[in-house]
Amino acid sequence: MTPAQSTQWANYCESYWALLRGEMPGGWDLHEHRWTAELSKPAFLQPQHEWRGEDFQRRSLLLYYEQGAGDMFQFIRFASMVKPRGGQVLLACTADQADVLGTCPGIDEVWPVVHGRPGPTPGFDLHLPVCSLPRIFRTDLATIPSSCPYLSVPPFVRTRELLVSLTARVDGYRRVGLMWAGSPTHPNDKNRSIPPGALDALASIPGCAWFGFQLEPKATPNLPGLVNLGAALITWSETAFALSQMDLLITADTGIAHLAGAMGVPVWVLLPYFPDFRWLLDRSDSPWYPTMRIFRQPKPGDWPSVLAEVVAALGSLSRGAA
Template sequence: MPDPIEALLLAITHSRAGRYVEAETILCDVLAAEPDQPNALFLLGQCMLADGRAAEATSFLARGLALRPTHRDGRVALARAQMAAGEPFDALDTLAPLVGDHGLAAVHTLRGTALNALGRPAEAVDAFTIALRGSPLDAETHLNLGNAHSDLGKRDLAERHIRNAIAIKPDLAEAHASLGHLLAETHRLAEAVACAQAAIDLQPDFAAAHWNQGVALLLSGDMAAGWEKYEWRKRRFPDSFTNPPGLQWDGGPLDGRTILVLAEQGLGDTIQFARYFPMLAARGATVMVECAGSLVLLLQAMPGVAIACTRGERPDHDLWVDQMSLPRLFRTTLADVPAPTAYLQADPARAAHWNRLLPVGLRVGLVWAGNPLHSNDANRSMPIAALGPILDAAQGSLISLQVGASASEVASLPGVADVTEHLTDWKETASAIASMDLIVTVDTAVAHMAGALGIPVWVMLPYAPDWRWMLDRTDSPWYAGMRLFRQARPGDWTGVVDQVAAALAEVVRPAPSAFVAPYTIAMPPLTWSVAPVTQPASSDAK
């Protein structure tokens, strides 16, 4: 082989020209002769990283850094590879010896990126701010700082830095996409759509930009265009989608065929779009639904559903479809949303059981928090301390339907009954909700369940709501019995609660005097008898 120095220089030439395979071949020869050559290890790792093989790159870069721990560029390269491999904790550890050097902009940009990935935006802001002192015209750092500010709800600062990024680097597609997302959150929907389009013009296959544009279109009520763009969710979040065997339904004939509907995203999404199952059956299909286990009993009893099974069971079928593609395939618009009144039914016997056990008088179900793992939970869930005016207005008629991590907080709410230990699955929850006169909730699956059952429901929404609630309206085309209460400003739950309390005071009648302290309603153990389900034979028609 040639002289090692000449070989390294030749490998550098190949790598700078993007000829990574040629560079790697030379470097492997160098390492075969001299396994502990740190420069070859560093360069090989960087070639692999540039070639999209982050996991392999980390191995060689770590070997090089072990041999030369003071090699600053090698340490930065290893951190980049660790970030690309989805290892932000490791990247922070790798960068730790360089944190004190505020002149290394790349170090602090990487640290900020890792901190953001770990859900620590306040620390990320500090890191990006330090990075900009050393490199004030770095467009990517301005963009990252803007995104971190956005995560903290500081939208003015976020917009300033994202616009700085665009001014410095107008062809930075990610900045246009991020600005579009931010503008949608601040209700500037036409601008949001335009920004997303600017990103798409620069990078036609940019899934996040198409997704952001779809969300803005749906928020504006433009369902026809919005549903088309919403299909990009599958490329935006590819790990959430797996195609089963068979053909994907394209809206064509269904007579005599079995179709497997794949529930997706959250429980509320499954409940909201379950309205389409009877429509599939009406076209002659045998409908099978793959969903979360807690929804199986509820959906199995739904008209038009032949089989409901847990995720991964995948019974034999002719066709399949992702559930949230159904509005597009049925060409749903604001004018013809199907089944806005009621399309689910509670078990009559269980509902009667709940009616006997719950207190006489007005019954108002209450939920103040969603799943803490939800990406927007910090905005959509309400601090329990904010509920005071609702408690006063309800005059003891509240019944907690809160589940999950926040369920125990009911102990601090005077006069609120607690039945959550009996909400064992969504079929039981549906029976409890059907026994209520009204549901007051933040944006959770309970809101969808109440709406699907036709029970009046008031939903308390953050300033930047989910796309399905649109903007500037107090009703929802999805649920006829729903009333929406919106924040006038980001984070302003006080105004929302005051509105709900005033509306509640108009409908509340005095409740029994027993509602004076938190208490738990005692119920006998719940048992279910479920007949075995026989899977229908798959049709020969393909």
């Protein structure tokens, strides 16, 4: 690593800690170093055409995907702030996200990405990665656009009828979705994913119908009547529909947490001791999502304490509904 690369990496790391401490908008400025420290922009973009926040009337702006689905679901909210500044707002994203992200206000057209490039397009005048939008709008904790929902179930859901039958309400039971693990290739997977057995503690709560959202679970919690929806969740559209049938989602830190929050679905997120920057520190709520509650490990690896807190909270919720 060259001295210049070391500096870029140091700045990128500093952005993480700045944003974790809530130091905005300076943290967003440092966050731009992700492109030289870790990520590469698509080859079809021209650096001189990057949008700087100016009005772009009678022109088009391409917002393009980066990183994971959670990043896209979190930061696409800014599209509604982009739209008043210009002409056509386009979005390039992965095909499995396209229909859901297309429900966001401010997006005029969605281009699914195939082999790293958008499909046939009429071209665009300006471009910007979605995760750079908070920097453009000089976002701080007080100005986060937190109005939800801004994402919804798209019109076409491949397995709608199957999901309706699988998630049919049982009188007197709260429908609770569960997601205990994210992508196994995520660099922090060993810390943020929850051992399925840790969720066995939830079995003590009466009046809950349990639904698993894991796509291909190698193991599942030992919960009475647990219905795994994974085989019916073909794209994020099906996941969005399944979420719309839930009264609550309990999840590890992964993309579905952001989708639930963006849809206004009540969601409880269980975090490792060292959280991602977007969850900040020492708070049980999120300025990004009004329907979210956060449960944090008191020490590294301590999922039993987290689940004990979740059991107590869910028990209180159940007694309140009785």
